[in-house]
Amino acid sequence: MKRLSIKIRLTLLYSFFMLLATGAALAILFSLSSREILASTQAQLEQRVQESVEEIRIRDGQIRPDSDFYSVTRDVYLSIYDENMYFLYGRIPHGFTAQPEISDGEMRRIRDGNQEWYVYDISFRLSDDRNVYVRGITSVTDAEESFSVTVRFALILFPALALATGIIGYRFTRRTLLPVKQITGTVQKIRADADLSRRIGLDPGRGKNRDEIYSLAETFDGMLSELEEVFRREKQFTSDVSHELRTPVSVILAQCGACLEDKTLTEEQRSQILLIQRKAKEMSEMISHLLFLSRADQGRQPLNREWVDVSELTGMIAEEQQILADEKQNGVRIRCRIQEGITASVDETFYIRMLINLISNAVYYSGQDSTVIVSLESDGEWLTGSVADNGIGISAEDLPHIWERFYRADTSRSSSSHSGLGLSMVKWIAEAHGGWVKAESAPGEGSVFTFGMPVTGSNRAQEPCEQKNEKNEIL
Numbered sequence: 001m002k003r004l005s006i007k008i009r010l011t012l013l014y015s016f017f018m019l020l021a022t023g024a025a026l027a028i029l030f031s032l033s034s035r036e037i038l039a040s041t042q043a044q045l046e047q048r049v050q051e052s053v054e055e056i057r058i059r060d061g062q063i064r065p066d067s068d069f070y071s072v073t074r075d076v077y078l079s080i081y082d083e084n085m086y087f088l089y090g091r092i093p094h095g096f097t098a099q100p101e102i103s104d105g106e107m108r109r110i111r112d113g114n115q116e117w118y119v120y121d122i123s124f125r126l127s128d129d130r131n132v133y134v135r136g137i138t139s140v141t142d143a144e145e146s147f148s149v150t151v152r153f154a155l156i157l158f159p160a161l162a163l164a165t166g167i168i169g170y171r172f173t174r175r176t177l178l179p180v181k182q183i184t185g186t187v188q189k190i191r192a193d194a195d196l197s198r199r200i201g202l203d204p205g206r207g208k209n210r211d212e213i214y215s216l217a218e219t220f221d222g223m224l225s226e227l228e229e230v231f232r233r234e235k236q237f238t239s240d241v242s243h244e245l246r247t248p249v250s251v252i253l254a255q256c257g258a259c260l261e262d263k264t265l266t267e268e269q270r271s272q273i274l275l276i277q278r279k280a281k282e283m284s285e286m287i288s289h290l291l292f293l294s295r296a297d298q299g300r301q302p303l304n305r306e307w308v309d310v311s312e313l314t315g316m317i318a319e320e321q322q323i324l325a326d327e328k329q330n331g332v333r334i335r336c337r338i339q340e341g342i343t344a345s346v347d348e349t350f351y352i353r354m355l356i357n358l359i360s361n362a363v364y365y366s367g368q369d370s371t372v373i374v375s376l377e378s379d380g381e382w383l384t385g386s387v388a389d390n391g392i393g394i395s396a397e398d399l400p401h402i403w404e405r406f407y408r409a410d411t412s413r414s415s416s417s418h419s420g421l422g423l424s425m426v427k428w429i430a431e432a433h434g435g436w437v438k439a440e441s442a443p444g445e446g447s448v449f450t451f452g453m454p455v456t457g458s459n460r461a462q463e464p465c466e467q468k469n470e471k472n473e474i475l
C-alpha cells in the first residue's frame with residue numbers, strides 16, 4: 001500500500017488531536033453547565049418561594065395574596081394550600097397534573113407525562129395563627145431545553161470545525177514543508193544532470209525563518225560546495241597527472257623507436273623493446289582518453305561543428321577498422337548498411353572517435369569469424385546509427401554500468417589495453433551533440449549499441465541513455 005505523504009499524515013494527526021481536545025473540552029463544559037443550570041433553577045425556585053410569603057396578607061379574616069403572587073416571576077408558579085392541603089389560591093403551570101403530597105422544605109423532581117418539574121413547599125404561619133403551605137413549581141424540561149439548544153448547535157458546528165481544522169492544518173503543513181519539496185527538487189536535478197554547481201538557496205525571509213528546514217538546506221548547500229570543490233580538485237588532478245605523464249611516455253616511445261633502429265640487437269632484446277613500446281603505446285592511449293574526459297568535465301572540450309557527409313565518413317571508418325581486424329586474423333567481417341548522402345553538423349574528430357570506440361569494441365568482443373554490422377540512417381531531423389555484433393554480450397548486471405569510467409564488465413576477457421574509458425567517451429560525445437546512446441545486449445548472443453544525434457546540431461533535450469536486457473526491458 002502506498003504510504004501517505006508526511007503532509008497528509010501531519011494533517012490527520014493535527015486534526016485528530018485538535019478534535020479530541022475540542023471534544024473533551026466541550027464534553028466537560030456541557031456537563032458542568034448542565035449541573036450549574038439545574039442548581040441555579042433549584043436556587044431560584046427556593047428563593048422565589050421564600051420571598052413569596054411577603055406577598056400574602058390577611059384582610060377581613062381572609063387570605064389575600066397581592067397581585068405579584070400571581071405573576072410568574074423567574075418561571076416559578078406559586079400556589080397556597082391550607083392545613084388540610086386544599087388548594088386555596090395561586091397558579092399551577094399548564095401540563096402539571098400531578099398532585100404530590102406537601103413535603104415541607106424538600107426540593108423534589110417530579111415526572112409528569114413528558115415533562116419534569118421541580119416542586120418546593122414551605123409551611124408558613126399567618127398573622128392570625130393559621131398555618132398554610134406555599135408551593136413553588138418550575139419546569140426542569142424548559143431549563144434543560146435552553147441548554148440542549150446550545151448542545152445541538154455545538155454538534156452542528158463540530159463537523160464544520162473538523163473540516164476547517166483539516167483545511168487549515170493541511171495548508172499550514174504544506175506551507176511548512178514547501179522548502180522540503182524545493183530541497184528534493186534540487187537534489188533530483190543534481191542527480192539527473194550531475195551538476196554539482198546547483199544550490200538549494202532557500203530564502204530565509206529576511207532572516208526571520210531560520211528554522212530547522214532552513215538549517216538543513218544550508219547544511220546541504222555547504223556539503224554540495226565541499227563536494228563540488230573535491231570533484232573539481234579530483235578533475236584537476238587527473239588532468240594534471242595525464243598532462244605530466246604525456247612527456248615521459250613520448251620519450252619512452254621515441255627511445256624505443258631509436259633502440260629498434262640498432263641492428264646489433266639480439267632477438268630477445270628486440271622483443272623486449274617491442275613489449276615496452278606496445279605497453280607505452282597503450283599508456284599513451286589511456287592518457288589521451290583521460291585527458292579527453294577531464295577536459296570534457298571541466299567544460300574545456302568545445303565541439304567544432306561542421307557539415308560532414310557522415311555516410312561517407314562512417315563507411316571510411318568501417319573500412320579502416322576492417323583492415324585493423326584483418327591484421328588480427330580472427331576472420332571478423334564488418335558489414336555496412338549505410339543510407340547514402342546523410343550530411344550532419346557534427347564535430348568530425350569526435351564522431352570518428354565515437355565510431356572507432358564502438359566498432360573496435362564490437363570487433364574485440366566478437367568471436368572468431370563473426371560479423372559486425374554498422375548501420376546509419378536519417379529521417380532528415382535525426383541521424384541514427386548502430387553497431388551490432390554477435391559476440392560475447394553483456395550481462396544484465398553489468399549493462400547499466402558499462403558507461404562508467406574504468407568499468408570493465410569481465411576483466412578476465414579484456415586485455416590491459418582495454419581500460420574501460422571508451423564507452424564513457426562515446427556517451428559524452430553523443431550527448432555533447434545533443435543526442436543519446438543506448439545499449440541492448442544478451443550474454444552469448446551479442447550486443448547492439450545505438451546512437452542518435454540531431455542532424456542540424458540544434459541543442460535538443462537529450463533522450464536518456466538507456467540499456468535493455470535480453471528480455472528487451474529497459475534497465
Ligand code: ADP
Pocket residue numbers: 357361362363365389391392393394402407408409410414417418419420421422423424446447
Ligand atoms: P574497454 O576499453 O574495456 O572496452 P569500454 O568503456 O569501451 O572499455 O567498455 C566497457 C565495458 O563494456 C567493456 O569492458 C566490456 O566489458 C563491455 N563492452 C563494451 N562493448 C562491448 C561489446 N561490443 N560486446 C561485449 N561487451 C562490450
